[in-house]
Amino acid sequence: MRKETGEEIDPELVIKLSYFLGFDREKVWHLIEKNYLARNWGRYTFLLRFDKELSHIDRGTVLYEKDRSFEMITGFPKIRRAMVLDPAVKKHFVGLEKVEVEEKMNGYNVRIAAIKNDVLAITRSGYICPYTTQKAKEKLNLEFFDDFPELVIYAEMVGPDNPYISKNIYDVESVEFYVFDVRKKNSGEPLSISKKQEILKKYGFIQVKSFGEISLDTAPVEISKIVRKLGEKEHEGVVIKDPEMILSPLKYTSSQSNCADLRHAFKFYNEAGRDYMLSRIVREGFQTVEWNEKEVEFDKRCIQLGKSILSPLRESIRYIKEGHRLYEEARIRVRDLKTVAEFHEYLSRLGIDAVFEEPQFVGGEYLIAIKKINKSTNDKTQAIWQGELW
Amino acid sequence: MRKETGEEIDPELVIKLSYFLGFDREKVWHLIEKNYLARNWGRYTFLLRFDKELSHIDRGTVLYEKDRSFEMITGFPKIRRAMVLDPAVKKHFVGLEKVEVEEKMNGYNVRIAAIKNDVLAITRSGYICPYTTQKAKEKLNLEFFDDFPELVIYAEMVGPDNPYISKNIYDVESVEFYVFDVRKKNSGEPLSISKKQEILKKYGFIQVKSFGEISLDTAPVEISKIVRKLGEKEHEGVVIKDPEMILSPLKYTSSQSNCADLRHAFKFYNEAGRDYMLSRIVREGFQTVEWNEKEVEFDKRCIQLGKSILSPLRESIRYIKEGHRLYEEARIRVRDLKTVAEFHEYLSRLGIDAVFEEPQFVGGEYLIAIKKINKSTNDKTQAIWQGELW
Numbered sequence: 173m174r175k176e177t178g179e180e181i182d183p184e185l186v187i188k189l190s191y192f193l194g195f196d197r198e199k200v201w202h203l204i205e206k207n208y209l210a211r212n213w214g215r216y217t218f219l220l221r222f223d224k225e226l227s228h229i230d231r232g233t234v235l236y237e238k239d240r241s242f243e244m245i246t247g248f249p250k251i252r253r254a255m256v257l258d259p260a261v262k263k264h265f266v267g268l269e270k271v272e273v274e275e276k277m278n279g280y281n282v283r284i285a286a287i288k289n290d291v292l293a294i295t296r297s298g299y300i301c302p303y304t305t306q307k308a309k310e311k312l313n314l315e316f317f318d319d320f321p322e323l324v325i326y327a328e329m330v331g332p333d334n335p336y337i338s339k340n341i342y343d344v345e346s347v348e349f350y351v352f353d354v355r356k357k358n359s360g361e362p363l364s365i366s367k368k369q370e371i372l373k374k375y376g377f378i379q380v381k382s383f384g385e386i387s388l389d390t391a392p393v394e395i396s397k398i399v400r401k402l403g404e405k406e407h408e409g410v411v412i413k414d415p416e417m418i419l420s421p422l423k424y425t426s427s428q429s430n431c432a433d434l435r436h437a438f439k440f441y442n443e444a445g446r447d448y449m450l451s452r453i454v455r456e457g458f459q460t461v462e463w464n465e466k467e468v469e470f471d472k473r474c475i476q477l478g479k480s481i482l483s484p485l486r487e488s489i490r491y492i493k494e495g496h497r498l499y500e501e502a503r504i505r506v507r508d509l510k511t512v513a514e515f516h517e518y519l520s521r522l523g524i525d526a527v528f529e530e531p532q533f534v535g536g537e538y539l540i541a542i543k544k545i546n547k548s549t550n551d552k553t554q555a556i557w558q559g560e561l562w
Numbered sequence: 563m564r565k566e567t568g569e570e571i572d573p574e575l576v577i578k579l580s581y582f583l584g585f586d587r588e589k590v591w592h593l594i595e596k597n598y599l600a601r602n603w604g605r606y607t608f609l610l611r612f613d614k615e616l617s618h619i620d621r622g623t624v625l626y627e628k629d630r631s632f633e634m635i636t637g638f639p640k641i642r643r644a645m646v647l648d649p650a651v652k653k654h655f656v657g658l659e660k661v662e663v664e665e666k667m668n669g670y671n672v673r674i675a676a677i678k679n680d681v682l683a684i685t686r687s688g689y690i691c692p693y694t695t696q697k698a699k700e701k702l703n704l705e706f707f708d709d710f711p712e713l714v715i716y717a718e719m720v721g722p723d724n725p726y727i728s729k730n731i732y733d734v735e736s737v738e739f740y741v742f743d744v745r746k747k748n749s750g751e752p753l754s755i756s757k758k759q760e761i762l763k764k765y766g767f768i769q770v771k772s773f774g775e776i777s778l779d780t781a782p783v784e785i786s787k788i789v790r791k792l793g794e795k796e797h798e799g800v801v802i803k804d805p806e807m808i809l810s811p812l813k814y815t816s817s818q819s820n821c822a823d824l825r826h827a828f829k830f831y832n833e834a835g836r837d838y839m840l841s842r843i844v845r846e847g848f849q850t851v852e853w854n855e856k857e858v859e860f861d862k863r864c865i866q867l868g869k870s871i872l873s874p875l876r877e878s879i880r881y882i883k884e885g886h887r888l889y890e891e892a893r894i895r896v897r898d899l900k901t902v903a904e905f906h907e908y909l910s911r912l913g914i915d916a917v918f919e920e921p922q923f924v925g926g927e928y929l930i931a932i933k934k935i936n937k938s939t940n941d942k943t944q945a946i947w948q949g950e951l952w
Contacts, residue, residue, distance in 0.1 A: 341882035351722060373801065422951070435796040440846055446836030451952065454831055457875030460884060460944065470876070471865075478868025485847030486860070556848065559653035561812070562643040 181205065192235075192242045212286070213302055213521060218288065221298025227276055232298040236287060245324050246360030248281050250518035251411060254424045254453065256462045258392035261412060264422055271391055272365045272413040273383040276423055277350055278432075279328035280336040284308045284349070285357070286317035293329075296426035299426070299522070303504055304329055309349050310507070318376040323363075323371075335502040335515070335542055341406050346505050352380045352411070362417040385415060395424060396463065405427040427473065430455050431480035438446060439484035440498070442549040453477070492553040499527075499543040506538050571595065582625075582632045586916050593847055602690055603911060609689025610676065612637070617839040623686040626677060629869040635714050636750030638686055641801060644814045645845065646852045648782035650907055651802060654812055661781055662755045663773040663788060665739055666813055668822075669718035670726040674698045674739070675747070676707035683719075689912070692713040692904035693894055694719060700897070713753075713761075716743035718770070725892040725905070736895050742770045742801070752807040775805060785814060787851065790938050793818040811912035817863065820845050823868035830888070843867070881945040889917070889933040896928050 230247030332345035403426030577895030793816030
């Protein structure tokens with residue numbers, strides 16, 4: 173059996189996967205043929221990843237052969253958003269007395285797990301990022317993975333040396349991994365908040381900030397206070413959780429985070445998703461009504477929204493008018509230049525057009541600036557300045 | 563031969579259309595079968611309209627049998643937009659010495675023509691609107707259509723009694739038809755500006771405001787002045803034309819018009835097209851850079867943009883929170899209540915959910931308020947207030 177690309181499909185693999193996943197063989201064959209279940213490349217061809225969301229499997233879920241069967245690491249479950257805290261929180265968590273509130277950080281989601289005698293960092297889409305993997309190995313207490321090979325760390329990689337989302341707001345010098353969930357392999361079942369906190373503390377992992385358990389009755393009011401304070405520091409918002417982690421979590425974000433998203437989206441206006449932009453604008457509308465804002469506060473919100481949209485737009489349009497090419501700046505910091513080469517190749521394979529600057533030797537490590545080119549916004553804007561019509 | 567709906571397709575009609583349009587019979591049959599070429603209903607079943615844009619035929623083009631052949635009224639050609647005046651205008655009209663600048667009005671586009679011993683108003687999509695038709699008969703000098711049965715009037719219906727786009731900015735008491743083009747049947751060929759103005763003047767038609775002929779060299783500067791002034795009165799912008807009407811026209815709009823569009827779009831945020839919203843925001847970015855605005859002017863633009871988005875959004879969200887249903891208000895004014903019934907049936911057939919209030923007898927005519935319900939925004943907002951997640 174062969175895929176359209178000419179690649180052969182191993183019939184034995186199909187049989188084994190069919191057994192493990194509980195799917196018909198035809199379905200497994202179809203998933204592989206269509207690349208919905210695809211292999212990683214290079215050293216990681218053993219790792220299969222779900223490139224599509226299936227009925228009971230999140231996109232980015234990965235699996236690999238182990239002990240004549242498979243081991244699976246489930247993807248990031250999509251966390252639904254409360255557009256208004258009251259009544260969404262009470263309705264969603266009905267029956268609970270208390271909810272746990274944790275900070276939602278603005279970083280890059282990764283899963284870190286022991287896989288085939290190695291520790292690997294898996295991205296949201298199910299790729300192995302060589303840079304993130306290297307950083308995880310440097311930053312985390314790897315004994316954890318020896319002691320609990322069946323557990324997976326779900327974390328945000330944050331800090332200025334994060335090549336995906338570079339932020340200076342968290343008092344992190346290079347990058348750190350802030351853990352928000354610990355889940356079991358195969359089932360994806362999360363540890364309860366208390367068990368998670370206990371085990372992470374024992375191994376010295378950094379955890380996302382906890383605001384503790386809050387009574388469900390007062391949760392909307394309390395959470396709005398927390399989110400306002402987080403917003404003042406340009407922090408993103410919160411994730412609201414069932415302490416036992418049985419009910420699914422909810423998220424809620426600050427106005428500043430919406431506006432920060434908009435600033436980024438309008439800088440690259442021809443790349444950003446229309447729905448992404450609109451949803452962030454609509455959130456501002458609901459928040460101002462829910463928080464019952466006075467005209468002074470409302471005016472401030474309007475100015476902030478207008479500037480978040482128009483400032484980056486003006487900057488990009490002007491910059492391209494002056495003959496420059498627009499790009500996103502990123503930075504990585506490595507001990508070994510081999511990681512740079514691997515990361516460069518990794519980005520190319522993902523189709524990201526990036527220019528790597530010369531490494532700078534700083535404090536025993538190499539700092540490398542990266543320019544990620546946003547072709548669509550560049551080309552569109554340039555064409556308009558040359559008189560092209562809309 | 564039958565369509566999927568069970569409606570019969572007349573083979574003779576297919577042959578005749580194939581001859582008139584110069585298409586294969588299979589293609590004509592396909593167009594009819596798919597309803598890309600569809601019949602109007604009621605009294606107007608004789609009128610076929612193109613419901614899709616074809617390679618050389620604009621959407622909304624209509625045709626009907628006449629003298630053993632057909633007569634065709636071409637649709638509204640899509641007018642392309644200059645995102646920046648310089649160099650777009652010079653590039654588009656290269657070779658001309660002068661361009662004609664006319665006001666682009668914010669109304670409802672209609673074509674008015676003599677069809678089968680009647681005068682009918684055809685909408686952009688190729689429907690016969692009974693209200694617009696009645697108004698056209700009352701307002702226009704119908705002798706024109708006797709003298710020039712081969713010509714079609716392309717006009718904007720503007721004013722407060724326009725049920726589609728109700729505006730009070732034009733000093734029109736009820737509705738008026740502002741003519742912008744006169745075109746020939748079948749070919750769609752437009753009269754030159756001077757011929758158009760002469761013939762319209764002779765028959766006493768109201769014309770869109772002309773800013774006269776402007777030298778191509780100074781056009782970008784002059785037009786930006788005109789557009790700024792129009793913007794101050796909340797007027798929409800301009801259409802820039804080849805005086806001979808050989809090259810296609812261009813449009814350019816004021817910031818106020820962009821913001822007015824946004825105010826309307828964000829009032830009905832779940833109905834409005836994402837691309838519609840984004841394009842109007844992006845225009846603001848290009849205009850501020852092209853006009854080289856200082857920080858004070860830029861800040862004003864940001865505030866105006868922020869308010870244009872957030873004020874209607876807040877108003878709708880609040881209004882629905884308070885238990886109301888959101889709707890668009892419109893108004894018609896008729897001499898005969900028969901027109902009301904016809905118009906109501908017409909809107910239903912188009913799938914528009916509208917509530918007609920009791921007629922008020924005012925100055926010898928009936929005024930009828932209409933509430934057009936925007937189901938999608940109502941339902942979405944209400945669900946969020948009941949705790950639904952995004």
